[in-house]
Amino acid sequence: MITMENVCKSYKVAKRDAGFRAACKALVHREYEAVHALNNVSFTVRDGEMVGYIGPNGAGKSSTIKILSGILTPDSGTCVIDGRVPWKNRTEHVRQIGVVFGQRSQLWWDIPVIDSFELIKEIYSISTPQYNNKLEELTQLLQLQEILKTPTRQLSLGQRMRCEVAASLLHEPRLLFLDEPTIGLDAVSKLAVRDFIKKLNEEHKTTVILTTHDMQDIEAIANRVILIGRGQILLDGTLDELRRAAVSDGNGNTDEPLDLDHVMACLYRNLNIL
Amino acid sequence: MGIIMRIWKSIILYLRYASICVRSAMQYKLSFLLMIIGRFIIAFNEFIAIKFLFSGFEEIKGYSYGDVLLCFSIVQMSFTLSELFGNGFKVFSGMIKRGDFDRILLRPCSPILQIIGNHFEIGRTGPMITAVITLVIGIRTCSVSWNAAAFFTLALMIAGGALLFIGLFMLGAGLCFFSIEDTSIINVLTYGAKSHGKYPIDVYGRGILRFCTYIIPYTLFQYYPLQYLLGRTTQWRLAFYPLGIVVFLALCYAVWRIGVHNYKSCGA
Numbered sequence: 089m090i091t092m093e094n095v096c097k098s099y100k101v102a103k104r105d106a107g108f109r110a111a112c113k114a115l116v117h118r119e120y121e122a123v124h125a126l127n128n129v130s131f132t133v134r135d136g137e138m139v140g141y142i143g144p145n146g147a148g149k150s151s152t153i154k155i156l157s158g159i160l161t162p163d164s165g166t167c168v169i170d171g172r173v174p175w176k177n178r179t180e181h182v183r184q185i186g187v188v189f190g191q192r193s194q195l196w197w198d199i200p201v202i203d204s205f206e207l208i209k210e211i212y213s214i215s216t217p218q219y220n221n222k223l224e225e226l227t228q229l230l231q232l233q234e235i236l237k238t239p240t241r242q243l244s245l246g247q248r249m250r251c252e253v254a255a256s257l258l259h260e261p262r263l264l265f266l267d268e269p270t271i272g273l274d275a276v277s278k279l280a281v282r283d284f285i286k287k288l289n290e291e292h293k294t295t296v297i298l299t300t301h302d303m304q305d306i307e308a309i310a311n312r313v314i315l316i317g318r319g320q321i322l323l324d325g326t327l328d329e330l331r332r333a334a335v336s337d338g339n340g341n342t343d344e345p346l347d348l349d350h351v352m353a354c355l356y357r358n359l360n361i362l
Numbered sequence: 363m364g365i366i367m368r369i370w371k372s373i374i375l376y377l378r379y380a381s382i383c384v385r386s387a388m389q390y391k392l393s394f395l396l397m398i399i400g401r402f403i404i405a406f407n408e409f410i411a412i413k414f415l416f417s418g419f420e421e422i423k424g425y426s427y428g429d430v431l432l433c434f435s436i437v438q439m440s441f442t443l444s445e446l447f448g449n450g451f452k453v454f455s456g457m458i459k460r461g462d463f464d465r466i467l468l469r470p471c472s473p474i475l476q477i478i479g480n481h482f483e484i485g486r487t488g489p490m491i492t493a494v495i496t497l498v499i500g501i502r503t504c505s506v507s508w509n510a511a512a513f514f515t516l517a518l519m520i521a522g523g524a525l526l527f528i529g530l531f532m533l534g535a536g537l538c539f540f541s542i543e544d545t546s547i548i549n550v551l552t553y554g555a556k557s558h559g560k561y562p563i564d565v566y567g568r569g570i571l572r573f574c575t576y577i578i579p580y581t582l583f584q585y586y587p588l589q590y591l592l593g594r595t596t597q598w599r600l601a602f603y604p605l606g607i608v609v610f611l612a613l614c615y616a617v618w619r620i621g622v623h624n625y626k627s628c629g630a
Contacts, residue, residue, distance in 0.1 A: 198386035211470065
């Protein structure tokens, strides 16, 4: 169970004009601008839910994920996950969560994937029988047999992403964050990752929070969507509710059903959050 | 009991990390060899430089060739040890820029352990070979009468020096949290000290000696215990001066902690 209440977070960003003179001026005197990344964000997620967390670039998605995973301390507000405050007891908290960043790797580049997994086993102090069971399960579901002995740098992106997902689940977290997990993947790999996540949720009741710009990910995985824009939660409901909101607010006079990307574009424009 | 178990587990984990670094480096066989040989040659050059210098002089400020060689090898050994173990701090600014520190915070173990474990650098065995060779020559040619106390002092000096340099690397890494800009000013304090520290610090005069005592305490592992080791003073307490470096290390650690705290409240 995740409860986030009135969480605010702002950053100070150094600001200067373009050009060499401005750069020199900035050496001596620097002007800062406060950017409100999160502004009174509140939501709750029940155990076993699969939530799509969406919004345009710079809306505050990453900041939210960082706060939930204990990397970032908010300015104000409360956040409790299964009774833990993420940033207060980091080590205990991160033991219970898994995080996949689509844009970054957590595997060691030059060694076979299985060696990375073994190191992760040590890091999380996973017992050997538990590790063996989980590894077998993940190997089957994600079809890793062929690639476990390959060094990470020689894997294709799709293969690597399957390994990344497996790596973040070895310690059997109750909560999984997926940050753009299908970015750059081909159709087959995308489907494989999506199917796997659905199965994971069915079998282990793992709570999943997914951020993505790929609306088909959302359609396939999430049964609830939270839309964030300019640091505020703007909509929280099912995908159908989102569709209706898009149509009723703006170009409501169209009869054709919009495809998902158009729904989102429409919403972003109507809500003026781009 | 709990603490001992935790330390034991940390050591095991560190060795796991280190073994991965070694295996990764060995993936590139030729570069692995060249790295070790190259670093050996660079370090050996400095030894040659001292040898040449002393072909013109008998002594510098009362230090004989053997004395300087001993001093050189102690500093070399300390520095190499600190690079071997503390290399993670040296490459830390890159980790911050790439956002790798986020992943470190997502692991349920100490960030420092992960940073130094993940960048254990086996290539440093090259300079280590030089350091061992010069140490042996230094021990045999200097004016010290070697007994248990002398060897104890020597070990304390090397350990203290390694901790001091690790502290400086940690300080440099800690500063990365506050500024994404270049913190290479800290290199003056590490590489600079390594290359000038091959001579006992008093050859540079009083001002430098003071700086190296009260600002960055190099003299605690180099000049002062060396005086005792070479028998220039009978004050045996000088042999324990390297222990003072623990205080300096604690200060560097404090800066590091403040930096981590700052990172968590500001983001990257």
